[in-house]
């Protein structure tokens with residue numbers, strides 16, 4: 386028996402999702418399957434009924450514990466957007482009022498999400514590289530390094546691109562103004578999770594999750610340069626794979 390990647394005990398390991406299955410279900414709109422594309426030199430297409438999971442990561446106790454964080458995050462990151470909660474921030478910028486949340490639990494969700502993505506084998510998560518954070522995040526989940534949890538924060542973005550709102554893009558690590566972040570897509574939301582001791586730079590420091598403060602998401606209604614080039618690249622490779630170019 387392999388040990389559970391979280392508690393280390395040799396117990397029966399179960400089918401564990403990397404991104405909570407509720408978020409996949411949300412973009413399926415009642416259809417039986419999702420299309421999963423891997424863009425490399427060729428486009429690999431497969432179908433998935435419940436999203437990417439792995440059978441040798443977690444025991445059921447650990448998966449249940451993480452599942453409670455997933456459930457809470459799913460409540461916070463709602464499917465329905467209430468247009469009344471959109472507020473102008475000046476200069477064409479908008480914010481979305483999420484309001485009071487239990488930041489401690491939501492942060493544990495973020496920690497578990499990025500930790501799972503960091504250890505997952507699936508191609509979808511290949512751009513999540515945690516380095517020394519992998520062990521630190523695990524210690525937080527085990528309740529052993531709570532002081533580290535205080536440095537974990539994120540900016541939530543309501544992502545409303547002009548087209549294709551229901552694509553769950555692969556998460557990736559990058560730098561934003563020199564700060565290490567991991568970006569996750571949980572339609573209609575996008576999350577910038579900070580993996581850095583330094584704070585977010587202005588203006589995003591104002592939107593970072595803070596205990597005791599209501600949460601506001603920033604609204605992004607356009608493709609970033611990176612997202613747009615990813616989409617163009619994907620389009621081009623799919624045409625080549627289909628023999629159209």
Ligand SMILES: [Zn+2]
Nearest residue numbers: 389392444447
């Ligand atoms: Zn376990």
